[in-house]
Amino acid sequence: MALDEFGLIRRYFTRADRPLPASVRLGIGDDAALLDLPPGESLAVTTDTLVAGRHFPADALPFDIGWKALAVNLSDLAAMSATPVGVTLALTLPAADEAWLAAFAEGFFTLADAHGVPLIGGDTTRGPLSITVTALGSVPPAQALRRDGAQLGDLIYVSGTLGDGGLGLALTQDRLHDVHLPPSHQAHALARLHRPTPRLALGLALRGMATAAMDVSDGLLQDLGHLLKASGGMRALGATLNLEQLPLSPAMQYLAGEGEALQQQVLDWALAAGDDYELLFTVPASRQQQVEALAHALELPLTQIGVVSAAAGLNLTLKSESYKYDLKAGYRHF
Ligand SMILES: [Mg+2]
Known part of the structure; x- marks a missing residue:
């Protein structure tokens, strides 16, 4: 993927204007993010991959794909009674289509912002369309819903x-x-x-x-x-x-x-x-x-x-x- 395509992706997924929650000590931009958990709480981790043609039609609306890729992961945190602290996004794209990326990011962030969940890391590769989201949450281990x-x-x-x-x-x-x-x-x-x-x-x-x-x-x-x-x-x-x-x-x-x-x-x-x-x-x-x-x-x-x-x-x-x-x-x- 050409450098300008990565630049395009960065434009839609870097949100310097948004303050990060206090629990995120370091967000996107370094080799890894740094998170603080409240004392005594455990990290809840869940991940899901959505593949075009298998989990959604390849021509599904990009807004909906962005929303759902995040929603299914937040649903798993909800089921554990965990408070979301951040998510990562790995995107595999056949091409960096600007209109598609803009709508995908809008769907993703509409849901993320509704719950105050920051995007703290990600990766992009070229290939058949697939989206992997990893959601990180925090929960006192004795109170997690198993x-x-x-x-x-x-x-x-x-x-x-x-x-x-x-x-x-x-x-x-x-x-x-x-x-x-x-x-x-x-x-x-x-x-x-x-x-x-x-x-x-x-x-x-x-x-x-x-x-x-x-x-x-x-x-x-x-x-x-x-x-x-x-x-x-x-x-x-x-x-x-x-x-x-x-x-x-x-x-x-x-x-x-x-x-x-x-x-x-x-x-x-x-x-x-x-x-x-x-x-x-x-x-x-x-x-x-x-x-x-x-x-x-x-x-x-x-x-x-x-x-x-x-x-x-x-x-x-x-x-x-x-x-x-x-x-x-x-x-x-x-
Ligand atoms: Mg589940």
Whole structure:
């Protein structure tokens, strides 16, 4: 890559005009950044790579790619109850297209600035489009929300709504062309897919309240399975989920009302599609009112969807009847 291309990249990712948080002793520009952590806190580190054609279409809007590459990493910090202290960005680009870079940086920094997260380092190379973000956070180790703390009888909660990412993906792949979905519902689902909201405030508020947590990236059932496996250790833990309780957006509720096949498809997206970046967490039953108060304070739905049970596996019920669902096969009508 020619020197002027690096200059171009520097122009969009160096922000000398912005004061750095006090925890960043040295930001971009040296061989490495220097960070201070509050005394007694641990560094939480997470990284994710998004590859064009695999995690997003190559022609996706650069603003959305920038936003999402950061959002999925901040979501992981939220799930650990960590406060973000900085992020690094490694960009592999086929060419340094100025308009693309400007829009990508705008999406990235719109979300970063909303949470006061500084970019503290990065790298650029030439190659097929791919973006790697590493997010660094800070958390007192005893208060980090891990996957392995759920107890028998704990209530299972999820934030926000489920399945919108799956609906959004179906829309981008034009799999719903013979279904009428009002434009405002389409816009909602696409925004949820392309610009997910990392639940950082919720993650922090769950310190001392939740026994276990993770973010829903691969789909509710798969992610809940991971959490129960980590928590159960030698003795297997399972869960009973009431599918009527699954929180659905107005767009998903609209589709579920459009016939049996769509109702099945909506459930499938909510259970298995992933890409929702909501927090899945468990709390002791005695803390139910605390969770309700928190939902009110954050103006974010926190919905109890089930209970941790002693029998291994997931027991799904719909309208008081057992609901058979094969996670591998799923339900793929569209
Ligand atoms: Mg995660």
